[in-house]
Each structure stands twice: as structure tokens, then as C-alpha cells.
Amino acid sequence: MRLFKSASDLTHLNGIPLQADTVQTLLSAADYRNTLLAKIAAARHRIYLCSLYLQNDEAGAEILQALYAAKAARPELDIAVLVDWHRAQRGLIGAAKSGGNAAWYQEASKANAYAVPLYGIPVQTRELFGVLHLKGFVIDDEVIYSGASLNNVYLHKQDKYRHDRYLLIHNKVLANCMVQFIREHLLSAAAVHRLDMPEIPATRSIRREIKQFRSKLKSARYDCNMAEQEYDRHRLSVTPLVGVGKNNPLNKVICQLLSASKTQITICTPYFNFPLAVTREINRALKRGVRICVIVGDKTANDFFIPPEQPFKVIAALPYLYEVNLRRFAKSHQADISSGQLQLRLWKDDDNTYHLKGMWIDQEYALMTGNNLNPRAFRLDLENALLIHDPQHELRQQRQDELNSIMEKTAVITHYRELEKNIDYPDPVRKLLGRLSGTRLDRLAYRVL
Template identity: 50%
Template sequence: MRIPFIKYNHQKYLDELAKIEQSADDYQVLYTAEEYRKTLLQYIQNATHRIYIVALYLERDEAGQEILQAIYDAKRRNPNLEVKIFVDWHRAQRGRMGEGKSQTNAQYYHQMQQQHLDAPIEVYGVPVNRREVLGVLHLKGSIIDDTLLYTGASINNVYLHKLDKYRYDRYHVIRNRALADTMVDYIKQQFLPFDAIQRLDSAEQKTRKQLKPDIRVFRHHLTQANYQFEHQATANHLSVTPIAGLGKGNSLNRVIHHLISSAQHKIVFCTPYFNLPPIIIRDIIRQLRKGKHVEIIVGDKTANDFYIPEDQPFNIIGGLPYLYEINLRKFVERLQEFVDKDQLIIRLWKDNGHTYHLKGLWVDKDWALITGNNINPRAWRLDLENGILVHDPQHQLQDKFAKELMTIRQNTLLVNHFQQIQASQFYPKQVHKLISRLSRIRIDRIIKRLL
């Protein structure tokens, strides 16, 4: 009697979540980074009353300049347009790897503000913790008028495929006034009242030391914060539920756990970094033993944004893709019996030097989660994350989701045996030496929790 009770609780948890009714006609899925960039620019150009951009960073490269200039142009055409941009405070204070501090995004925002005094917009830095390594703003979503454009991507050349390389993500465009209002209300209520939130387009910037007490208060508040809205949809209708989470046991973590555990037939999920929290590994194994099917689509190590080609100078961050691959090989070896039965499907994504940043879940044909959450220990404990849970009991979005999955699978290799995944003894000499040293002092465990 115990197992049906557990099943019922997982499904009951999801069914009882507050939901916002959604029209299928107003839900669009895009399939390429370039298409998303063009769509975002179009929505900015046509904005009538508000633009709220939330991302880990808006880079000062060609794509970032294109987006920011389009926003300034929209503000100049419509002075009453409400414009607010939110990025991670720590990320904005440093330059790219190897560049000086003067080349920061924060300084770029100030320069742009000085060049557009006739069209003022507001750019804010959000410090989720005292240091970047201990937590960042990983909340996602651009709200333009009554439409949410949701992706795990940040704003730069590779994420938006502005030049020759792209970083593949998911791109959903959801027209829903109640959802858009809910997302904006969260920002207004959970961000703007707090002293830790800083304007990045001003000349003077506070130091981390000066902000330390304010950040502590802000982070504590965020662990208790979530989206607030009236319950509008029943369990029988197409609906969307925005969910935010920070810290162990938060609402988004619980939803992911219950989604996997509630599956009656099949679970599909994507993650760019195979570094799953222990509870998710247990959930997957439990479902496999019950006869459910699981498909995992993960990036090949060469499609990881931390991967360093062998002909380039190597550093410690370049060891991460190999650590993730070791995790994956051990996982497949442990569960090879389910792979042999085609019950566990592992796909490696790779496309000629492009990178992979997809994350999210599809459960049976009833539920889907779009999120920036990497489903790893860092996302589970340190970063401020969010996602949109889609409940589709009548399968109105099934064609769109099926096409999305088909597109993702196009550049994947099916793993039929753990020996297809390269063993660590065959890694480049400098990688093998680094991993051996890290493992010997057990610091690899700490690294995988933080990155």
C-alpha cells in the first residue's frame, strides 16, 4: 500500500499547485538561437508600455550592444515606456577572463547611459550572495508588455548566435497578461525594495564589503520568496505556473523532484552538465526499477562552455567537462542493465564546436518544465533560480513540444554502452594529471558543488 501512497502524493503535490490558465494559441516555441534573437528584437521594437529584462548578464559585445541599443531606441520613441534590466551584480563587476577590471559590463552600462541621457533606462545589479562563487542571479525571463520570453540563455554573441558560434538553449514565447504581471510583481516586491540592489548605470559603485550586510538580509529574504498570484486554472486546463527558488529544499527543487517521481510512463530531461544532485539520481533509479523510461540529453564534453581545445592553453576550469564526463560514465556503467533494455536512453549532444546549454523536463505528455536550472548541486543550493511549469492535460502543446525534442535530438549520439564514453586514463596528459591531483585531495567534490 505504501507505493501507491507515494505516487499519489507526488501527483497530488503537482495538481494542487496554483496555476494560471494559458491559451495554446498564445504559446510559441522557437527552435534556434538566431530565431530567438530576432524575435526578442522584434518584441523590443514593438513594446508599448514595459520592458523588463532579467538575465545572468548582458554582455558588451555585438549582440549585447544590439539588444541594449534597441531598448534605448524603443525608449526614445516612447518616453513613457517603463524599462528595467536586471543582471547579476558580481558578474557585471568583472571583465571577461584575461581582461582588466576597466572592461566591465557595469562600466559599459554607464557609458551607454551617458550617451542616451534623453532616453533614460534603469540597469540594476542583483547580488545573490557575498561572492559570485557562492551564488548568482540565475533567474531568467524577459517580460515585454504582456508577453514572457523565457530562455536559459544570457545575452551575448554565442547565446544569441550573433556571429559564427551558438550556444543551444530553449526558447519559449508565452503571451499571458496574468503571467507577465506575476513575473513583474516578483521583481518589484522581491528585488527593488532592498538596499542590496544597485544601479549599474551610475558612475559610483559600492564595494562588496560595503554591501555585505545588505546582501545578507537580501539573501535571507529570497529563500522565503516566490511568485504570488491568484489560483486561476483547474487541473483539467492548459496552465502555466511560475516558480522561484533559492537554497536547499526550495519550491523549484521540490517541483523537479515531484515531476520525476510522478511519471507514469516516461521522463525526458536535459542538462548541460552531468552533475546531478543525489536526490535526482535516487529518483531516476527508483523510476527505472518501477519500469518507467528515462531519457537524458546531455552535452558532450566538447560542447561544454568550459571545454578548452587541446591546442589552446589549459587551466583548471578546463577540467570541469572531464569531471562531468566521469560522472556520466559511472552513472551509465551503474545502470547499464537499463540501457541494454532500452529503458534508459542517454544522448550526447555535439555540433561542430557549438555549445549546449539546454535544461528542463518533459514528463509523460502532461507536464513540461522550462528553466534555467542546471539540475546540479550549485543550482540546488546556491543560485537564485526560476522556471515555468506547464501542465497540458489535453495535450494541446504536444506538437510543439514534440518538435522541440526532435530538434534537440538531431545533433545527438545515442550511448549504448558506458565504454562509448572516454575513460579518464585516455584524457590528455595535463587533464589526467589535474583530475588525479584533485581526486587525491578530494577537492573535485567541492568544485562540482560550486561550478
């Protein structure tokens, strides 16, 4: 069953009017870090940061200290930091058991008179089944949107970087709308608690509140009073979208955009694992003659990749699982690849990693999102997006500059045989994938990882 009636349903998406000169696209993680720090230092009214995590490392400490400094300079500043509840209370995957970032938050907060609250948002009772994947920072009347979290690699604090997308929009209506959502639907919930305070309730003690919270999130929407705006669908605009769980509004719009495409689709995803609904719309678009470009990270540019010469960990099999998926997809669409209608590009830049996600449709719509376009994003995590409608092509140059900066680090796949297969993988990976496939656990992995 399709998630909407027809492609014409796009006309029902109201947007917030934008001026082209209030939109800025950054092209590097280092620029993003410097811009974010400058905006925090210059803040006058409010700072709301929403991220999967704020890591206890040099870049994370730099951000946190910048927040404390801003609050000290202007005590009236309204500041809130929101991170995922579960992710904050565990160590890194594969590392020794620890109190996670929450222990660091408590130490830093105590030393700074608990001036900056850090909230844990429990989207599910277990991390495996849903996390806070909501993106977007609001500083005064500016929205800074990226799929990046806050740590060394995302902010290119040291030698390596994880490439993402970085968008700045100065718009009071949009900023107010996003802050209102955070206040009304997140911070007011009984399941939400500060992580920087000495006493943190155990997850098991708030299971009931978490379940109620998730249930309410399914009906939560951005309320931007868009009906009161002088909206002209023939001019530049932005529509904020949010969703959690199966068939949510964001999922529907993603599929709707693909269905409405007439000439061109470009998709970025770090983990090649499309939900069935997305795969169906891609197949239908190809049959309509739409040209499609999919840009995905090389398996060595995946954030879970571990070089074969290093000790093997189970999580290191994920990049190979995604490549298996990509090879299968490429094989089934080899005719489209050979004709040039479908283009698959692999991103790779030394030992840096790739975390881009989003879509560009017919030179008219651009979706900026943290949604990985995978089954987990479509069913489990709390996701959001900014949909930019640009019918007059006012942002054409910015859009092209961003795509050029992405594609210059990519190589085109001309045949599915260019991708490695199971027999080419390191022994531990090959054996693990064989066991997963034999028990069909690989299908479960695709759904939750």
C-alpha cells in the same frame, strides 16, 4: 528524507489558464534574437529583462541600443534590466582583470542620459556562492523565457551559437506576476543598486544588506492571484516557480515531478552533475519501469571546453569532470541502457555549444527552466521555472518539434565504454583531475561549479 509526501501532491499546484495559440516555441538562437529585437521595438508599456549577464559584445550592444531606441521613441516605457551583480563587475574567466560589463554600462548610459536603468542583483556576497540565475523577459503582456544570457554566442550573432530553449507566452496574468516579483522582491531591496551609474558601492560595504536580501529571497514566491483564476486542472495551464537555497519550492517540484512520473521522463542538462535528490528519484523511476532519456552536451560542446591544442586553463577541466560523472552513471546503469529503458544522448554540432535544461514528464508536464539540475542550482543560485501542465496534449506538436530539433544533433550512448576515461584525456587535464580526486576537491567542485 523525501522532499514531499506523495506524488499526488502535484494536484495542489495551481496554474494560470492558457490558450494553446498564445504559446510559441522557437527552435534556434537566431530566431530568438530576431524575435527579441522585434518585440523590444514594438513594446508599448514595459520591458523587463532579467539575465545572468548582458555582455559587452556585438549582440549585447544590439540589445542595449534597441532598448535606448525604444525608450527614445516612447519615453513613457517602463524599462528595467537586471543582471548578476558580481558577474557584471568582472571580466571573462581567464581574461585580464577589468571593470567588466559594468564599465560599459556606465559609458553607454551616460551617452543616453541614463534612460535605461541596469540593476545589479547580489544574491550572495561572493559569486562562487550564488548568482542571479532568474530567467524570463517581460515585454508588455508577453513572457519570453529562455536559459540564454545576452551575448554573441547565445544569440547567434556571429558564426557560433550556444543552443538553448526559447518559449513565448502571451498572458497578462503571468506577465504581471513576473514583473510584480521583480519589483517587490528584487528592485525594492536595499542590496540592489544600479550598475550604470558613476558611483557603485563596493560589495564589502553592502555585505549586511546582501545577507538580509538573501534571507528574504528564501521566502519570496510568485503571487499570481491564482486563487482568483478560473483554474481547471484538466486544461492547459502554466505555474511560475522560484527558489533559492536548500529544499526550496522549485527543488521540491522538480523532485515531485520525477516521483509522479508513470511512463516517461526526458531531461536536458548541459552539465551532467545531478543533485543526490534527483539521482534518487531517477533510480526510483527506473525501478518503477519508467523510460528515461537524458540529453547532455558532449564535453566538446560544453561552454568551458578548450581544445587540447590551445593553452590549458584550470576551468577547462570542468567538461572532463562532467564526463567522468556521466561515465560513472552510465556504468552503474548499463543494464538499463542495454534494455532500452534508459537512453543517454550526447549533443554535438561542430564547434557550437549546448545549454539546454528542462524536463518533460509523461507527455503531460513540461518544465521550462534555467536550473542546470546540479547541486549549485539546488543550493546556491536564485532559480526559477515555468511549469506547463498540458493534460489534453494541446501543445503536443510544439513539444515534439522541439525535441526532434534537439535530438537530431545527438548520438545515443549504447555502452559506458564509449565515453572516454581519465587515461584518454590530455596530460594537463589528467594530472589536474588526479590531484583533485586525491584531495577530494573534485567533490567540492561538483557542488559549486
